[in-house]
Every structure is written in C-alpha cells, then in structure tokens.
Amino acid sequence: MGSLKKYIVLRILTAIPMFFILITVIFFFLRILPGDPISAMYGGKLPAEYEAYLRHKLGLDLPYHIQYINYLRSLFMGDLGTSIYTKRPISREIMENLPATLELTIYGLAIALFVGITLGSSAAHRRGSKIDRLIRVYSVLTYALFIPWFGTLLQFIFGVYLHILPIGNRLDPTVDAPIRITGLYTIDALLTGNFLAFFSALRHLILPSLVLGIVLSGIFVRMTRENMIVILRKDFISFAKARGISNDKIIWKHALKNTLIPIITIFGLQFALLLAGAILTETTFSWPGLGSYLKLRIEYRDYPAIQGVIVVYAILVIIVSLIVDMIYAMIDPRIRY
Amino acid sequence: MVIFVNKNLVTGLVVVLVVVAGGVAYFVMFGVPKPKDTLIVGTTDKIISLDPAQAYDYLSCNIIQNVMDGLLRYKPGTTELEPALAESYTVSEDGLVYTFNIRQGVKFHDGSPLNATVVKWSLDRAMSMGGDPAFLLTEIVNKTEVTSEYQLKIYLKYPFSAFPSILAFTVAYPVTPTKYNTTDFMTDNIVGTGPFKLVEFVRDQRIVLERYDDYWDPDLLPKVRRVIIQFYSTATALKQALDAGEIDLAYRTLTPEDTASYVETNGTNFYITEGPSPAIRYLVINVKRAGVDNVKVRQAIACAVNRTSITEDVFLGQAEELYSMVPKGMWSHEDVFLDYWGNANVSGAVALLQEAGYNETNKLELDLWYTPTHYGPTEEDVALKLEEALEATGLIDVTVRSAEWADYRQNWINGVMDVFLLGWYPDYLDPDDYLFPFLNSAGAESLGSFYNDSTMDQLLENARVTSNVTERTEWYHEVQQKLAADVPYVPLWQAKQYAVYKKGLLGVILDATQIFRYYTIYWSAGETASSIFMAPISEQKLE
Numbered sequence: 001m002g003s004l005k006k007y008i009v010l011r012i013l014t015a016i017p018m019f020f021i022l023i024t025v026i027f028f029f030l031r032i033l034p035g036d037p038i039s040a041m042y043g044g045k046l047p048a049e050y051e052a053y054l055r056h057k058l059g060l061d062l063p064y065h066i067q068y069i070n071y072l073r074s075l076f077m078g079d080l081g082t083s084i085y086t087k088r089p090i091s092r093e094i095m096e097n098l099p100a101t102l103e104l105t106i107y108g109l110a111i112a113l114f115v116g117i118t119l120g121s122s123a124a125h126r127r128g129s130k131i132d133r134l135i136r137v138y139s140v141l142t143y144a145l146f147i148p149w150f151g152t153l154l155q156f157i158f159g160v161y162l163h164i165l166p167i168g169n170r171l172d173p174t175v176d177a178p179i180r181i182t183g184l185y186t187i188d189a190l191l192t193g194n195f196l197a198f199f200s201a202l203r204h205l206i207l208p209s210l211v212l213g214i215v216l217s218g219i220f221v222r223m224t225r226e227n228m229i230v231i232l233r234k235d236f237i238s239f240a241k242a243r244g245i246s247n248d249k250i251i252w253k254h255a256l257k258n259t260l261i262p263i264i265t266i267f268g269l270q271f272a273l274l275l276a277g278a279i280l281t282e283t284t285f286s287w288p289g290l291g292s293y294l295k296l297r298i299e300y301r302d303y304p305a306i307q308g309v310i311v312v313y314a315i316l317v318i319i320v321s322l323i324v325d326m327i328y329a330m331i332d333p334r335i336r337y
Numbered sequence: 338m339v340i341f342v343n344k345n346l347v348t349g350l351v352v353v354l355v356v357v358a359g360g361v362a363y364f365v366m367f368g369v370p371k372p373k374d375t376l377i378v379g380t381t382d383k384i385i386s387l388d389p390a391q392a393y394d395y396l397s398c399n400i401i402q403n404v405m406d407g408l409l410r411y412k413p414g415t416t417e418l419e420p421a422l423a424e425s426y427t428v429s430e431d432g433l434v435y436t437f438n439i440r441q442g443v444k445f446h447d448g449s450p451l452n453a454t455v456v457k458w459s460l461d462r463a464m465s466m467g468g469d470p471a472f473l474l475t476e477i478v479n480k481t482e483v484t485s486e487y488q489l490k491i492y493l494k495y496p497f498s499a500f501p502s503i504l505a506f507t508v509a510y511p512v513t514p515t516k517y518n519t520t521d522f523m524t525d526n527i528v529g530t531g532p533f534k535l536v537e538f539v540r541d542q543r544i545v546l547e548r549y550d551d552y553w554d555p556d557l558l559p560k561v562r563r564v565i566i567q568f569y570s571t572a573t574a575l576k577q578a579l580d581a582g583e584i585d586l587a588y589r590t591l592t593p594e595d596t597a598s599y600v601e602t603n604g605t606n607f608y609i610t611e612g613p614s615p616a617i618r619y620l621v622i623n624v625k626r627a628g629v630d631n632v633k634v635r636q637a638i639a640c641a642v643n644r645t646s647i648t649e650d651v652f653l654g655q656a657e658e659l660y661s662m663v664p665k666g667m668w669s670h671e672d673v674f675l676d677y678w679g680n681a682n683v684s685g686a687v688a689l690l691q692e693a694g695y696n697e698t699n700k701l702e703l704d705l706w707y708t709p710t711h712y713g714p715t716e717e718d719v720a721l722k723l724e725e726a727l728e729a730t731g732l733i734d735v736t737v738r739s740a741e742w743a744d745y746r747q748n749w750i751n752g753v754m755d756v757f758l759l760g761w762y763p764d765y766l767d768p769d770d771y772l773f774p775f776l777n778s779a780g781a782e783s784l785g786s787f788y789n790d791s792t793m794d795q796l797l798e799n800a801r802v803t804s805n806v807t808e809r810t811e812w813y814h815e816v817q818q819k820l821a822a823d824v825p826y827v828p829l830w831q832a833k834q835y836a837v838y839k840k841g842l843l844g845v846i847l848d849a850t851q852i853f854r855y856y857t858i859y860w861s862a863g864e865t866a867s868s869i870f871m872a873p874i875s876e877q878k879l880e
Contacts, residue, residue, distance in 0.1 A: 034741045034742065034743045034744070035741070035742055035743050036743070039742065039743065039746065041394075041469075042393070042469070048783055050472045054469070057467070085385055086385050086386055086524055087386065087391065087522055087524065088524055088525075093540075096540060097541070148571075152573055152574075152577070155574065155577045155581075156577060159577055159578075159580075159581040159583070160577050160580040160581045163581060163582065166581070166583055167569075167574055167577045167578040167581050167583055168569055168570070168574050168578065169542060169543070169567055169568075169569075170542065171542075173371075173377045173543060173565040173567050173583075173584070174371050174372065174375065174377075174565065176537070177537075177539060202357070282570070283570045283571065284570070284571070284574070285570075285574070286567075286568060286569040286570040286571075286574050287570075288539070288540070288541040288542040288568070292541060292570055293541065295570070296383060296541075
C-alpha cells in the first residue's frame with residue numbers, strides 16, 4: 001500500500017497546477033470578453049459617474065493583475081467571494097444549487113449505466129446480428145443528440161400532449177419542499193417520511209434524468225460492447241463454455257464483471273461531459289441546479305459566481321478522477337508509478 | 338443460506354419497486370391537486386434581491402410592489418399617482434420641501450407599526466446603504482426630518498416635480514426596523530405592509546405569496562388566497578408549462594412567435610391580454626456630425642422612417658408605433674412626430690432633402706448603427722428596415738454598421754456615429770424621465786445626440802419646478818413641439834406586454850407602469866373574458 005499512497009500524493013500534486021491553469025484562464029477570459037457586470041446588468045442606464053462608482057466599489061476598475069492577486073488571496077482562504085448580482089456569498093449560492101445538480105446527475109448516471117451496460121452486453125453477445133447493429137446505431141444517435149432539442153420533444157410529448165409528466169422544476173407548485181437534510185429532495189423526503197414530496201420530486205426527475213441518461217448512455221454502450229467482445233474471446237470464457245455454463249450466466253456474471261473495470265475508467269473520463277450535459281439538461285427543464293445558475297450568471301457577467309462554479313466543477317472532476325484512479329490502481333497493480 | 342438472503346432481498350426490492358411505481362403511477366394519472374383559490378404564475382424572469390434598497394430588476398421590484406407599499410402608488414390601469422402609505426402631501430412654494438402625512442394604524446406583516454420615524458429610517462437606510470437604485474434618492478434628497486409621529490418632511494437639493502413618482506418606486510418603500518438593518522441587504526426575505534405576505538422563497542425555483550388579511554386597504558385586498566410564481570429557464574419551457582396546464586398564467590416572456598399564436602387562438606384554450614409597456618425605442622441623431630447637423634436633414638429622416646414596417650414585419654404586431662419620446666398611455670403624450678412629419682412620408686423627406694441641397698447625383702451619405710445582441714436578435718432586421726425606408730427617398734446612401742455593446746457605448750460617448758438605435762426603460766414613471774435626460778444639454782451629451790439648446794433647457798427646468806400637473810402638461814407640450822421641430826431623436830416604437838392565462842381567470846391589468854398586480858386577479862364564476870383582448874383596462878373591474 002506504500003506505493004499506492006505515494007501514487008495518490010503524486011496525483012494530487014499534479015492536479016494542483018492543472019487547477020491553477022484552469023482558474024487563471026477563466027479569470028482572464030471573463031475579463032477579456034466584451035461587456036462587464038455593470039453594463040450587462042443595467043445596459044448603460046445608470047448615470048456614467050454612478051456606474052464608475054459601482055465599478056470602483058466592486059474593485060472592477062483595478063488593473064487585471066491586482067484583481068487576480070486579490071482573487072487568489074481570498075481563494076486561498078477558502079473564500080469564493082460575493083456575487084456582484086445578488087450580493088450574497090458565492091459559497092452559499094453554490095451550496096443551494098449543488099444538491100439539485102447532484103440529484104439529477106445521480107439519477108441520470110444510473111439510467112446511463114443501466115441502459116449502457118444492458119444494451120452493450122446484449123450487442124456484444126449477439127455480435128453482428130440485427131440487434132447488434134440497431135444498438136450500435138442507438139449509441140451513435142444518442143451520443144449526437146442535442147439535449148435542448150431532445151428535452152423539448154419529450155416535454156411536448158409527455159407534458160403538453162399526454163399531460164402525464166411535468167415540464168420542469170423539482171416539485172409541483174403546491175407541494176412544499178421536504179425539510180433539508182442532504183438537499184436531494186427524493187432522499188430528504190424519504191428520510192422525513194414526506195411521501196407527497198417524494199413522489200412529486202420523483203415525477204419531476206423522470207424526464208430530465210431520462211434525457212441526461214439516454215444522451216450519456218451511448219458511450220457506455222460502445223465501451224461495454226467493445227470490452228465485452230474482447231473479454232468474450234478470453235480463455236476463461238471458453239473454459240466456462242466448455243464446462244457447460246449457460247450463455248446468459250457467462251455474459252452477466254463472468255464477462256460483465258471483467259468489463260466493469262474499463263467502464264469505471266470511462267466514467268472518470270466522462271465525468272466532465274456529464275457535468276456539461278447536466279448544464280444543458282438543467283436549462284431545458286428549468287432545473288434549479290448549478291448549470292442553470294452558471295448560465296444565468298454568465299448572462300450577467302457575474303465574475304465571482306462564474307469563477308466559483310468553475311472552481312467547484314474543477315474540484316469535482318479532480319476528486320472523481322482521483323477516486324477512479326485509486327480504484328483502478330487498487331485493482332490493477334501495474335498502474336502504480 | 339446465500340440463496341435465502343438473496344430471495345429476501347429480491348422480495349424486498351420488488352415490494353419497494355411496486356410501491357414506488359404505484360405512487361408514481363398515481364401522481365402521473367392524477368397529479369397533485371391544486372386548491373381553488375390559488376393562482377400559479379410562470380415566468381422566465383429571476384429574482385435578484387427582495388430588499389427594496391437593492392432591487393433594480395423587473396421581478397424583484399414586482400414582488401416588492403405586491404408585498405410592500407410606497408408612500409404613493411399608481412392607480413391600477415393608469416400612470417396617475419394616488420396616496421398609499423401617505424394619506425396626503427404638500428409641496429413648498431419653491432418646490433424644495435415635501436411634507437407627508439403618514440397613514441395611521443398601518444401594520445407591517447410582523448405586527449410592527451408604521452409611523453414617520455420608520456419612513457425616515459427606511460429612506461435614510463436606502464440612501465446610506467448604496468444599493469444599485471440608491472442614486473435615484475441620493476441625487477435629489479438633501480435630508481429627511483420627522484416633525485410629528487405621523488408627519489415627515491423631505492428636503493430636496495433642487496426643485497424636482499417628478500419626486501412623487503420616485504417615492505412610488507420600490508427603492509423608497511418603507512421597511513420595518515424590527516426585521517431590517519442598515520448593514521446587510523435582506524435579499525431572500527421580505528416583510529412589508531402590502532396586500533400579500535411572503536410564505537416561501539426558493540431561489541430560482543419559486544416564490545409563494547399569501548393574502549395579508551389585515552391589509553389596510555380593503556379595496557385592494559387580494560381575491561386569491563395564494564400566489565405561486567414558478568421560474569422557467571426558457572421561453573419554450575414557459576409555453577409548454579402553460580399548454581400542459583402546469584401554470585395558470587404566463588407573464589414575461591414568451592417568444593414573439595408563441596405570443597402571435599396565442600393572439601390567433603385567443604379564447605380557445607387561453608385568453609391573452611395586451612398592454613402598453615413603458616420601454617421605448619428610438620433613433621439618436623448626433624447633431625454635431627456633418628450632414629445631420631442640418632436640421633432639414635434630420636427632419637427628412639423623421640419623415641422617411643417607416644414605423645409600420647418595423648412593428649408589423651419585425652415584431653409581428655407586438656410593438657406600437659411611437660411619435661413622441663413620452664410613451665403612449667402616459668399623461669402629456671402627444672403624437673408630435675406624426676403631426677409634423679407623418680410616417681413613411683417619402684415625398685416630404687425628398688422635399689426637405691432637396692431644400693438641404695441634395696439631389697440624385699449628390700446624395701446624403703449616412704452611417705446607420707445598431708448593436709447586434711444587446712436588444713436581441715431583431716435589431717439587425719430593424720436596421721435593415723430603416724435603411725430601406727431612408728433609401729426609398731432616392732437621395733440618401735445608407736451604410737449599416739454594427740458594434741458590440743461595450744464598443745457601441747464608447748462610440749456614442751466619442752460622438753463617432755451619425756445615427757444609431759437605442760432604447761430606454763424608465764426609472765420613474767414621469768414624462769420628466771423621458772424628456773429631461775435626453776434633451777437637457779448635459780444629458781443629451783451623455784446619450785450621444787449632443788443636442789444643446791438653452792430654450793429647451795429652460796422649458797425642461799420650468800416643468801421641474803412646478804408641481805401643478807396642468808402647468809407641467811403645458812410645459813411638456815412645448816418641449817414636445819420643440820423636440821419634433823429640432824429632431825435630435827426620432828421615436829420609433831414602444832414595446833407591448835402580454836399575459837396569457839387559462840379561461841376562467843379575470844382581473845389581469847397590464848398598464849404602462851408595468852406593475853403586475855397579483856391582487857386584482859381572480860377566478861371567475863362563469864363570466865367570460867372574451868372581450869378582454871385589446872381592451873384590457875376598460876374591461877377590468879376593481880370593486
């Protein structure tokens with residue numbers, strides 16, 4: 001385990017410069033883009049001197065490098081700053097929005113994995129057949145789906161036309177939110193025994209998590225299929241077949257277990273994609289998570305808020321890839337450096 | 338043993354799944370029942386801050402207008418002020434001292450009382466905390482003084498007859514010292530004296546208001562018990578939510594195409610109410626630039642522009658032609674540009690251009706500017722319509738140019754654009770806010786027309802000193818006449834606002850104040866509302 005510890009420390013150390021490059025690029029990129037928070041919010045309506053006063057109050061009139069040093073200084077102290085738009089602490093706003101994103105991504109990922117592994121295994125099992133080809137077409141098509149288009153289509157079918165599922169938001173308007181424990185409505189509702197909120201939250205999760213899940217499932221289908229085909233050619237599968245074990249059992253028990261390792265890796269690599277997908281899903285379904293928050297704040301050039309979300313996203317991606325690497329390193333001793 | 342455990346697990350899982358599926362199926366089939374006296378509104382707007390000292394965006398202010406009161410308020414359906422928390426007020430002869438008599442017996446939602454000290458504290462708080470709209474008060478107010486328990490004096494820095502309309506804006510609304518302090522903005526909670534009180538605010542998700550049964554004005558006691566405002570990310574989602582029956586009413590903002598389709602099918606499943614908006618759009622002419630420094634040329638431009646092609650072709654009828662800088666629906670408005678120059682009046686334009694010395698071989702070269710994103714994607718189409726109308730004279734060569742907002746602003750400050758498109762949303766609802774910033778010499782410079790006329794300055798000043806509305810109307814008549822004669826701006830169109838709602842709802846009022854009042858809306862007991870469209874205000878009853 002000594003070398004594993006060393007490996008983890010090394011991975012964290014390499015993540016730090018990446019993190020700083022990212023926040024630096026974002027910091028300057030935002031300021032180079034045309035438009036600043038004051039004119040984005042008030043569109044040149046305020047008297048010029050008053051605009052200058054507001055800019056000064058926010059420190060926006062300082063040279064970029066001074067602003068950057070100030071930003072890094074507070075970031076080191078764990079302070080993400082205050083929103084220009086609402087004047088509230090960014091950390092608080094992010095904590096309000098993060099659970100919604102987590103809830104959506106957990107359900108979306110569950111659907112993506114379920115669909116991906118089931119279809120991928122089936123395709124590998126029946127390689128070259130019509131079903132295999134259909135599943136491959138599915139994986140390409142879903143990978144290319146544009147989330148807002150697909151989401152709006154489902155909203156139209158299930159919401160407007162069939163009247164059975166809501167268009168957006170996390171709860172029915174007349175249902176009170178469950179008492180906050182984790183911020184994940186389905187879990188909080190169950191923990192507090194608030195079944196009305198539980199079913200309302202679940203009903204609202206169906207369409208967005210389905211959209212996110214289906215769009216992400218394509219890559220899992222392909223990965224499962226490719227890896228399963230390789231595994232199915234391995235000797236131990238042939239031996240299992242020779243021992244008379246049924247095909248289903250070989251696929252679902254022996255082959256799948258060995259396919260899961262590369263899938264975990266893919267998950268690590270795809271996590272950033274998952275977050276990006278969540279942004280589009282959230283804005284399509286009026287889902288009040290970090291993605292909707294980010295989109296709104298970009299419109300208003302709320303620098304600290306945008307930077308705060310990027311920091312949180314970066315930390316999430318780093319943590320997830322670290323965990324994946326660790327799992328992988330534990331399973332496969334060849335990965336230690 | 339292993340098999341036994343697994344079986345139990347499987348049975349457990351199946352039971353859980355059946356319960357969940359059953360529950361989901363139930364809600365899928367029946368949804369969550371909605372109480373009858375509840376109104377669910379959908380919007381794409383967001384709330385920034387519920388603190389009146391900080392709020393300066395549409396929905397934040399609108400919620401405050403429904404939960405709090407000002408000293409003065411707008412009579413629903415008009416732009417006329419009437420007493421609210423102030424029962425009456427007087428103005429000193431020099432226009433510098435306003436004395437307000439505060440209404441007695443009014444209580445905030447937390448039970449704390451309203452008096453002159455609270456009003457003074459609130460005004461001082463708004464000015465000292467330096468929130469975004471604070472300048473509206475600090476630029477004008479010198480000091481406040483309590484003269485008795487229910488009497489307050491406000492001293493101004495200079496005579497300013499539009500001051501009452503600033504007091505009707507949210508920044509001046511009284512707040513209670515029992516809940517508010519002078520160090521932090523209360524962004525996520527609100528306690529007022531208004532017809533509704535706040536029940537729940539989940540940021541970016543929804544806000545729930547409930548009728549305040551002890552409201553001081555029984556005439557405006559809300560007719561519905563609860564209002565739930567749901568936030569949607571996109572105009573498409575808002576439309577879908579309305580069509581799906583998830584919300585009862587959609588207000589701000591559907592796409593022009595969707596609005597047009599609701600207008601077409603008005604009365605089938607939904608009603609649509611149309612009203613004027615206080616937002617205006619206009620052309621700025623830099624009177625210092627060669628060519629347009631000639632008043633005849635500016636008058637020719639005023640003749641040639643075709644407002645109808647903009648409102649009908651670009652905005653599908655969802656905008657109104659505008660012939661003064663003062664919007665339609667506001668007192669003192671006169672269609673001066675229509676009277677002076679007409680609309681798409683090509684022959685008039687040609688005659689004026691010829692008088693100015695232009696002909697087919699010596700055409701006027703004109704740069705027409707627009708900014709492509711700030712006012713939305715329709716802006717380019719507007720610029721092209723204007724180009725078409727100006728070139729229809731055969732004597733003007735238009736070059737259409739564009740710049741992103743930041744550069745555009747710099748350009749107009751630097752005075753490098755001949756003619757350019759701009760828009761205005763008022764801070765306070767008074768003709769002063771549509772005329773003074775544009776036409777006084779200092780304001781005209783900062784808005785890019787560089788118009789400088791001492792007679793005009795004097796007329797505007799006269800209208801500011803007197804608080805007599807009849808006298809002010811006369812001054813604004815002269816101001817508008819002179820505006821049309823000198824043409825430093827060409828008013829083009831005024832936006833319209835729309836609310837689309839389920840059949841059975843009544844009492845929607847859309848007026849030029851753009852204050853959306855949830856308290857006048859109610860579920861009808863059988864009356865029809867088919868005639869509401871196009872005549873929203875006259876049909877409303879405010880019993």
